[in-house]
Amino acid sequence: MFCLVVFSMALKVLQVHNIANVPSAISRGLNRIGVPSELLEYRDPYEFGGAEYSLELEKKNVFQQGAARLKTFLWATRNFDVIHMHSAALLPLYLDAPLARVIPSAKAKLVYSHWGADLRGKRVPFFSTLNCSKRFVAPDLYEFAPGVEALPVCIDLEYWKPEKAAGNRKKGGVVVMHAPTNRAFKNTEAVLRAVESLKRDGLEFDFRLVEGVSLAELREELRSCDILLDQFNSWYATLACEAMALQKPVLATLRPDILRRFAPDCPIVNVRPDKIAGAVRELVEDAGLRKRKGREGLAFVRKRHDCVVVARRLKKVYEEITA
Incomplete structure (x- = not known):
């Protein structure tokens, strides 16, 4: 062409x-x-x-x-x-x-x-x-x-092609992913506490902590996960946009004043650090909710972050x- x-x-x-x-x-x-x-x-x-x-x-x-x-x-x-x-x-x-x-x-x-x-x-x-x-x-x-x-x-939607997200999913349980570049800033400690709590309660899912990988490797990890835990401080990062482009539901902490002012239609699941476990459980157990959030995320990224x-x-x- x-x-x-x-x-x-x-x-x-x-x-x-x-x-x-x-x-x-x-x-x-x-x-x-x-x-x-x-x-x-x-x-x-x-x-x-x-x-x-x-x-x-x-x-x-x-x-x-x-x-x-x-x-x-x-x-x-x-x-x-x-x-x-x-x-x-x-x-x-x-x-x-x-x-x-x-x-x-x-x-x-x-x-x-x-x-x-x-x-x-x-x-x-x-x-x-x-x-x-x-x-x-x-x-x-x-x-x-x-x-x-x-x-x-x-982000470049030609690189993060939504069409390529389908078909790359590995067989197995629901995969929850967290990929911090700075553990303290991303509040990785809160993520790990939530994961440990859910595992103790017997919820079945796979958790991946992804660090120190190339962008190409990160893209493959995102394609094969089901849920992304982004950062739990005040706003979402570029990684959240990349995950949404691949139709993955994203969890993050979004400060209300920033949300109202700049992105009131943001489809990211807004959750406090101490409530991560409950939000993860809901998404792990509800495939329909994951699909809906994935579609909403892609539409949002196309409109705002392309x-x-x-x-x-x-x-x-x-x-x-x-x-």
Whole structure:
């Protein structure tokens, strides 16, 4: 099948730092709607699609790292119209913002997105305020940056194909999965307590604790599970979106104010950490409920978290700030 994509010659975008694979998905979405976008990673490119550019900082000493970052900053500000930085900056302390204002050859507009620990419990980095054409925050960070527009995470539905979810299910009992990248933040302790309680009560199910795997391996684990236990703090993560794309019901703790403000139609089973066991039991015992939640999750992700949907929104922003 032949597909023609007409690229906009007036706009070229660089995404910086592939946190949770969201910038990679954004870049793919932009390219699909005709906006040339490339990805720069600090370390070796992630497995998922890789990155067009990598500084490979882990292979350099501190002086070489500084030189590489400065050289890349000067190159990027000359060769891109928009530099969209994700939970990071090209230069330490966000010094790229004030420097870009005084360097005559710098043409790029700077956009900052804050996705997690870079802003949680903190203030917006001071130097970034000196030259910021647009700023976004994840919905669960809105209180740390009042008035800043919230941007949802996005995933590539071509990679997380719902059609491929069917038929990959392994035979056996119901599989409940938890895949923490940070046990403390994800509240893995509460998950393990719930699992132990259910096992003591005699509920039959398989539990998988998945850690330290590649994205391709994670996708296969998600395809073969029945229920995902995401994170039990205040909001859901990219992993929840990936699971919903594969029509898996998801459990998480969603703070009421964030839910009302940003996603009142979210189909994730909202449960307090001390109530995980009861919610898991209900889903394990009710296959019909699992299927319904799976369908609702896919519809929600298609509407809110598809990288093409988010890319269209960003395209308008990029065009406005470069006009």
